[in-house]
Amino acid sequence: MAAQMTDAHRRFLQALMSNGITEGSEAKKLHQHCCETDKVYYAHDKLDDFISTINSHLQPLFMQIRKGISEDDGRAHYAVVNLAETEVTKMASDYTESELELFRKTMDLIILSENGFASSTDILNLADQLKTKKMKKKEAEQVLKVFVEDKWLSEKNGEYTLHTRCIIEMEQYILSNYQDVARKCNICHSLAIQSQGCESCGIGMHLPCVRKYFRGQTEPRCPECNEFWSCDTPGVSRMGSQT
Amino acid sequence: MSQRKRSKGLGCSQLLDGEDDSIPTQVERRSQEQLNQKVSELVQFLLVKDQKKIPIKRADILKNIIREYRDAYSEIIRRADRTLQEVFGLQLVEIDAKRHIYVLINNLPCAEGEQLCRDKEKEKMGLLLVILSFIFMKGNSVKDSALWEFLHLLRVYPGKQHSVFGDVRKLVAEEFVRQKATPAAPRPVAPGVPHGVRATLDSPQNTPVHPKTCGEGSPPALCRYLETTAIPLTDPPEFKYQWGPRAEKETSKKDVLNFVAKMQGKDPKFWASQYSEANKATT
Numbered sequence: 001m002a003a004q005m006t007d008a009h010r011r012f013l014q015a016l017m018s019n020g021i022t023e024g025s026e027a028k029k030l031h032q033h034c035c036e037t038d039k040v041y042y043a044h045d046k047l048d049d050f051i052s053t054i055n056s057h058l059q060p061l062f063m064q065i066r067k068g069i070s071e072d073d074g075r076a077h078y079a080v081v082n083l084a085e086t087e088v089t090k091m092a093s094d095y096t097e098s099e100l101e102l103f104r105k106t107m108d109l110i111i112l113s114e115n116g117f118a119s120s121t122d123i124l125n126l127a128d129q130l131k132t133k134k135m136k137k138k139e140a141e142q143v144l145k146v147f148v149e150d151k152w153l154s155e156k157n158g159e160y161t162l163h164t165r166c167i168i169e170m171e172q173y174i175l176s177n178y179q180d181v182a183r184k185c186n187i188c189h190s191l192a193i194q195s196q197g198c199e200s201c202g203i204g205m206h207l208p209c210v211r212k213y214f215r216g217q218t219e220p221r222c223p224e225c226n227e228f229w230s231c232d233t234p235g236v237s238r239m240g241s242q243t
Numbered sequence: 244m245s246q247r248k249r250s251k252g253l254g255c256s257q258l259l260d261g262e263d264d265s266i267p268t269q270v271e272r273r274s275q276e277q278l279n280q281k282v283s284e285l286v287q288f289l290l291v292k293d294q295k296k297i298p299i300k301r302a303d304i305l306k307n308i309i310r311e312y313r314d315a316y317s318e319i320i321r322r323a324d325r326t327l328q329e330v331f332g333l334q335l336v337e338i339d340a341k342r343h344i345y346v347l348i349n350n351l352p353c354a355e356g357e358q359l360c361r362d363k364e365k366e367k368m369g370l371l372l373v374i375l376s377f378i379f380m381k382g383n384s385v386k387d388s389a390l391w392e393f394l395h396l397l398r399v400y401p402g403k404q405h406s407v408f409g410d411v412r413k414l415v416a417e418e419f420v421r422q423k424a425t426p427a428a429p430r431p432v433a434p435g436v437p438h439g440v441r442a443t444l445d446s447p448q449n450t451p452v453h454p455k456t457c458g459e460g461s462p463p464a465l466c467r468y469l470e471t472t473a474i475p476l477t478d479p480p481e482f483k484y485q486w487g488p489r490a491e492k493e494t495s496k497k498d499v500l501n502f503v504a505k506m507q508g509k510d511p512k513f514w515a516s517q518y519s520e521a522n523k524a525t526t
Binding site: 005007010011013014017038054057058060061062063082 | 279283286287290294326329330331332333349350351352
């Protein structure tokens with residue numbers, strides 16, 4: 001029998017929903033704040049249990065607090081996601097048809113790209129090819145800004161990739177709709193948008209996963225085919241030569 | 244066909260024993276599974292609408308969620324409310340009994356230092372609180388002109404664009420009072436309840452619905468906090484402002500008096516008549 005919801009759980013859930021996406025250490029602080037405010041027993045290492053309790057009550061509503069790892073820094077983030085795609089969630093959309101089409105096409109570019117990024121130029125060029133309603137470049141720029149504000153996309157040096165929040169919420173959708181193209185990380189088996197790939201056998205890995213896996217290895221080798229790992233492995237010193 | 248449905252319902256009603264006190268007969272015609280599905284959909288629907296601070300009309304609920312389950316409407320609403328309270332600490336409240344309009348209110352006691360509203364709305368809520376306080380301290384009703392004189396003191400002018408609030412006259416007279424049918428471009432809201440960008444991506448043919456739930460298209464609204472009525476026999480017509488039904492539900496005279504007292508560094512008892520009114524209201 002699942003544990004009872006207390007006001008602390010409810011407060012935590014409300015905060016998570018209102019944040020959109022919450023970083024791991026913030027979640028820990030929030031956990032403590034909620035337990036203290038509502039005078040509920042607090043154990044600093046029991047965040048996962050705390051969340052499981054909430055999830056057991058969210059499950060019949062087809063919702064869940066899901067944990068995802070940021071592809072940039074490897075830190076955990078939490079988001080409340082919808083698991084069901086009923087008409088209700090469709091009606092919840094906050095964007096116009098053309099905005100959504102732009103987002104879909106941007107997502108195509110990102111997933112099909114080598115490095116998980118789509119350049120601003122490429123995206124803006126799509127703007128006047130939209131079937132729903134052509135968009136001027138200025139307007140498309142604004143829309144992209146809004147997507148970044150709402151944490152569906154993140155931007156770096158004029159290039160766009162999917163925000164951690166987007167990946168957490170859309171992982172299932174992407175894996176099923178981009179089956180042949182979307183990569184899964186060989187180490188953690190989650191969806192990988194930004195990734196490094198093996199030149200020989202083509203498997204991919206998240207950058208934080210690469211860092212962790214090759215830590216301390218002087219001659220990084222592909223876990224799958226054992227060929228020398230040719231990409232730059234951040235934070236790993238290299239010695240030796242190829243075989 | 245209907246026989247099959249009925250026996251399924253009767254079979255499932257066994258599960259209800261011990262959970263509900265009385266089982267309305269119309270509920271048996273629907274399987275528990277189907278009802279639970281409707282309850283889940285309604286809960287999500289309400290959460291999404293509430294995130295945008297748009298009060299929910301019963302007509303919308305019936306059209307979009309309940310549909311052919313009209314006979315089980317009150318049961319579904321009841322269960323949805325119970326779920327909202329148990330899981331989210333929110334409560335479904337009817338703020339307009341005549342037109343059947345609902346909002347979700349927060350059941351959880353407010354904690355120190357908690358961010359109640361998202362940043363975009365914080366300033367508007369601040370202004371609203373100041374206006375509600377002014378109205379209460381002045382005896383629950385103020386003339387339109389008196390309110391604007393007061394706001395002048397805060398350097399908020401009806402004719403001038405305000406750097407934070409924009410068109411203040413519109414904000415006060417329209418947004419705080421009721422939603423207006425403005426064909427504003429739908430603006431994506433700050434991240435909140437997960438919404439169905441993904442779901443709409445699945446079916447490009449479906450028209451994603453803008454947040455035009457009440458038939459209006461304005462951005463997140465803070466409506467029904469104020470009420471305005473015309474003062475009879477005035478020429479040119481004058482209006483008076485009072486607390487709206489939502490203000491009554493979401494805050495209290497006691498809270499407002501405490502706010503004023505804090506601002507002025509005085510004890511709430513300093514305002515004898517407001518103090519007694521505020522305390523009477525809470526009993």
